[in-house]
Amino acid sequence: MIEKLERTTQLFQFADKYKGSYNNALKPFVFPFYYSYSGYKDELLWGAAWLHKATKNPMYLNYIKVNGQILGAAEFDNTFGWDNKHAGARILVSKGTVPP
Incomplete structure (x- = not known):
């Protein structure tokens, strides 16, 4: 379990360091089969x-607080799906920060 968590943390750090959509590099190969219209920002928050x-780790909550506006956390779209995870990220954060 620890090894998976370490790899997940490394993957998140990589994605944050090299922000961008794979669509730009792979568009000829993936479009129209799979194309992320919302981009990568919701995935970083998710x-x-x-x-x-x-x-x-409060570091991740702080990441959301610091980067949330830039990454679209305040968008009013409450739809959750494979291409938009803003609503899901809001729910996860609220469940972890509000006392039961």
Whole structure:
């Protein structure tokens, strides 16, 4: 379990360091079969929310606080799906920060 969590943390750090959509590099190969219209920002928030839940490390909650506006956390779209995870990230964060 620890090894998977370490790899997940490394993957999140990589994604944060090299921000961007794979669509730009792989568009001829993946479009129209799979194309992310929302981009990568919701996935970074989604990943940080899950890592906060899994580790209880306040660093991930702080990441969301610092980067949330830039990554679209305030978007009013409450739809959750494979291409938009903003609503899911909000729910995960609220469940982890609000006392039961």
